[in-house]
Amino acid sequence: MTPSGNAMPEIPNKTPLMGLKVYIAIGVLLLIVVAIVLLIFICIRRNRRSTKRRMRVKHSSGTIPLVSKEIVEVKDLDLTQDCEQAELKIENVDTKKKKEEAQAEVKVDIGRRGKGGGGETDVSGGNRSEVPVDDPNIGWGRWYSLNELELATHEFADQNVIGEGGYGIVYRGVLQDGSVVAVKNLLNNKGQAEKEFKVEVEAIGKVRHKNLVGLVGYCAEGARRMLVYEYVDNGNLEQWLHGDVRPVSPLTWDIRMRIAIGTAKGLAYLHEGLEPKVVHRDVKSSNILLDRKWNAKVSDFGLAKLLGPEKSYVTTRVMGTFGYVAPEYASTGMLNEASDVYSFGVLLMEIITGRSPIDYSRAPGEMNLVDWFKGMISSRRSDELVDPLIEIHPSPRSLKRALLVCLRCIDSEVTKRPKMGQIVHMLEADDFPYRSELRIVREKENVPSQSVVSGKVSYPPRHVESVDRSRWR
Numbered sequence: 048m049t050p051s052g053n054a055m056p057e058i059p060n061k062t063p064l065m066g067l068k069v070y071i072a073i074g075v076l077l078l079i080v081v082a083i084v085l086l087i088f089i090c091i092r093r094n095r096r097s098t099k100r101r102m103r104v105k106h107s108s109g110t111i112p113l114v115s116k117e118i119v120e121v122k123d124l125d126l127t128q129d130c131e132q133a134e135l136k137i138e139n140v141d142t143k144k145k146k147e148e149a150q151a152e153v154k155v156d157i158g159r160r161g162k163g164g165g166g167e168t169d170v171s172g173g174n175r176s177e178v179p180v181d182d183p184n185i186g187w188g189r190w191y192s193l194n195e196l197e198l199a200t201h202e203f204a205d206q207n208v209i210g211e212g213g214y215g216i217v218y219r220g221v222l223q224d225g226s227v228v229a230v231k232n233l234l235n236n237k238g239q240a241e242k243e244f245k246v247e248v249e250a251i252g253k254v255r256h257k258n259l260v261g262l263v264g265y266c267a268e269g270a271r272r273m274l275v276y277e278y279v280d281n282g283n284l285e286q287w288l289h290g291d292v293r294p295v296s297p298l299t300w301d302i303r304m305r306i307a308i309g310t311a312k313g314l315a316y317l318h319e320g321l322e323p324k325v326v327h328r329d330v331k332s333s334n335i336l337l338d339r340k341w342n343a344k345v346s347d348f349g350l351a352k353l354l355g356p357e358k359s360y361v362t363t364r365v366m367g368t369f370g371y372v373a374p375e376y377a378s379t380g381m382l383n384e385a386s387d388v389y390s391f392g393v394l395l396m397e398i399i400t401g402r403s404p405i406d407y408s409r410a411p412g413e414m415n416l417v418d419w420f421k422g423m424i425s426s427r428r429s430d431e432l433v434d435p436l437i438e439i440h441p442s443p444r445s446l447k448r449a450l451l452v453c454l455r456c457i458d459s460e461v462t463k464r465p466k467m468g469q470i471v472h473m474l475e476a477d478d479f480p481y482r483s484e485l486r487i488v489r490e491k492e493n494v495p496s497q498s499v500v501s502g503k504v505s506y507p508p509r510h511v512e513s514v515d516r517s518r519w520r
């Protein structure tokens with residue numbers, strides 16, 4: 048009884064929940080909540096590691112359009128279904144914290160370092176500097192001390208940030224000799240990332256081609272790992288295709304084709320001009336940098352792996368970008384240059400249409416660029432594929448040429464995809480597509496799209512297949 052004489056409501060001994068006692072039911076509920084919170088936490092942590100950061104462009108040029116959204120990378124195949132789905136979402140990520148951590152690490156490093164720079168012990172367990180300070184030249188490039196790069200970037204100042212990718216922040220820097228460089232400060236460079244850094248340096252250090260962004264040096268001091276690239280001063284293709292350039296894109300049809308051919312030449316050199324060959328593994332518009340004359344330079348070999356003598360390389364991670372990744376690569380991890388060819392096909396579709404490979408803001412039938420593109424060709428609406436921001440339409444022949452190359456690149460039969468060298472030839476040849484191929488395409492335009500891309504269109508003449516590397520230079 049209460050002091051006022053009211054009867055105290057009795058706490059039921061058992062709950063309706065399977066007749067469990069109250070405290071047991073509460074305990075069970077608490078356990079479930081904790082488990083859910085733990086699951087969400089694990090998903091978010093995995094998602095963060097592979098989430099691509101929002102691009103920030105401060106230095107390329109005031110006229111370079113900013114892209115308002117990003118495509119998230121698909122990285123670990125072994126993630127749970129839920130985590131995979133989370134990775135595919137378009138989302139914004141706050142990069143500030145990571146950057147502050149990186150800057151803090153750099154400062155600690157500088158504090159520990161003697162005036163001479165290299166040669167110190169890495170307290171975090173990393174290696175000592177691999178190149179002696181008194182011999183900075185390394186054949187293909189130069190070893191830079193942290194001090195030099197710190198000076199070049201004003202201590203990695205905010206205003207020198209060009210952008211940020213999956214592997215770190217990129218800074219604009221001016222070296223003491225006045226040359227401008229892009230310094231990629233690799234984050235999380237312990238363990239796997241450190242290995243990737245070394246592969247990257249070995250693989251690309253000696254590679255020189257006018258359509259590839261050249262590595263001019265690197266820094267490996269204490270735990271710090273940085274790559275120093277030639278600076279390309281007109282932004283990247285993604286910004287120009289998807290940034291705010293209305294009402295008319297500065298990328299005319301001819302400029303677009305020039306960019307496509309340059310990109311194809313750069314990739315052809317990686318695939319066919321080097322021994323061992325190099326597969327890029329992340330061909331996409333944000334990795335195509337542009338100079339003021341709209342020359343394309345393929346960047347970011349951070350994901351590249353050297354191919355050995357075997358035809359393909361099985362990898363446990365899919366490291367391409369969602370929307371560009373070849374279906375067989377995504378599902379099996381089998382990797383060879385044909386997966387780059389597929390991605391190039393998607394990139395060419397993007398160049399022609401001005402549409403992103405995956406765009407959730409579009410109608411359901413148009414979200415996936417490849418599916419929509421094939422559907423439009425099947426329904427004889429190829430004219431409508433051209434980016435409406437292109438003022439002067441391409442000639443029918445030029446358009447057909449580009450469309451045909453797209454279809455050939457995304458052939459579901461991997462072995463039927465053309466080589467990058469052939470693609471260069473197809474895109475450059477005024478007389479391509481040849482009469483017979485035009486007829487075949489016309490015939491196929493009315494049948495299901497899969498047939499159009501099933502390799503029935505014949506390859507260019509045999510002589511293209513013989514290695515004529517001078518064509519790609």
Ligand SMILES: Nc1ncnc2c1ncn2[C@@H]1O[C@H](COP(=O)(O)OP(=O)(O)OP(=O)(O)O)[C@@H](O)[C@H]1O
Binds near residue numbers: 214277279280
């Ligand atoms: N050599 C360079 N010259 C000028 N800008 C560059 C250079 N390298 C990279 N950038 C710019 O820096 C930004 C980040 O590039 P980064 O290659 O790190 O990432 P990303 O290509 O956007 O993504 P990911 O790492 O997933 O490939 C991009 O805006 C890119 O255009």
